[in-house]
Amino acid sequence: MIIRGGVRHLQIWKCTSASERPCPEAAGACDRWHSGWFLPALCIPQERATALDELIVTSADGEHLPVHTRNRRDARRTSYVWALARDVQRWREITGESGLAPDSSPAENEAVTYTEQVLDSSCRYGEEGPHSSGPRPQRELTSGTGLHTFDNAPDHTLLQPTRPIALRLSPRERLAVAAELRCPPWEIGPCMLCATAIHRYGPRSPKVCSGCRASATIQ
Incomplete structure (x- = not known):
């Protein structure tokens, strides 16, 4: 699948x-x-x-x-x-x-049709609201x-997280990690696999630490 x-x-x-x-x-x-x-x-x-x-x-x-x-x-x-x-x-x-x-197969009596539609090539610069040049409706x-x-609360609504990721750093520790990684302290976050403090957010920042990337490469 x-x-x-x-x-x-x-x-x-x-x-x-x-x-x-x-x-x-x-x-x-x-x-x-x-x-x-x-x-x-x-x-x-x-x-x-x-x-x-x-x-x-x-x-x-x-x-x-x-x-x-x-x-x-x-x-x-x-x-x-x-x-x-x-x-x-x-x-x-x-x-x-x-x-x-x-079963996604079409029914035997279901007709297969094709409708040719021309793309909208008009310029909509400056107009408010989203626009699409394709005639097909956008997917939700x-x-x-x-x-x-x-309308009513389902039974046993609260679900305990199975493997929550939490980065518990004091302000001083966050500043120290940010200085070591040479990034702003607000861009420090947990590794998605082991929760190690890394440069998680911001442009060109990785989602996992170097150790997890190395182990994935070796495997």
Whole structure:
């Protein structure tokens, strides 16, 4: 199976004005509950990333499972992701979806059509709002995250992070690390694999430390 969405983690939160996440369906807080699949760096708190060689082992052991999510507005817009088995089980309980890929082959009586459409070549410089030269509608982001919205709180809403990444440095220690790495202190962050303090943010900054990169190269 082709995996396009990477390894993701289930996040469940209530959409309020004090929430750390913006409402995915409205301009302001909707006071409802949302759930979706997010990359480790976008989880709250942040989760540790899963390396490819680790995913091969954990998927064989059943620790990670493939998940197929479908856009609620368009069933043909789907995403394939890997997720922890406990998150998949929790997601199936609250959404009722199986996570299995449907048969994508067209029906025997379904006609295959093609409509030629000309690109819009007019200049829109200075006009407000986003514009696209392609006639096709832009894809939504809900298919990538498997967004679901609930009026009432799902059972066992709070999920303990499995492998949270936390960089606990005092202001003095952060300044010392920044001086050693020759970068501003606000660009110091944890390695996505081992949580070592590195030059994580900013232009041309790596996501993992040199030790993790070296071990991945050797393997």
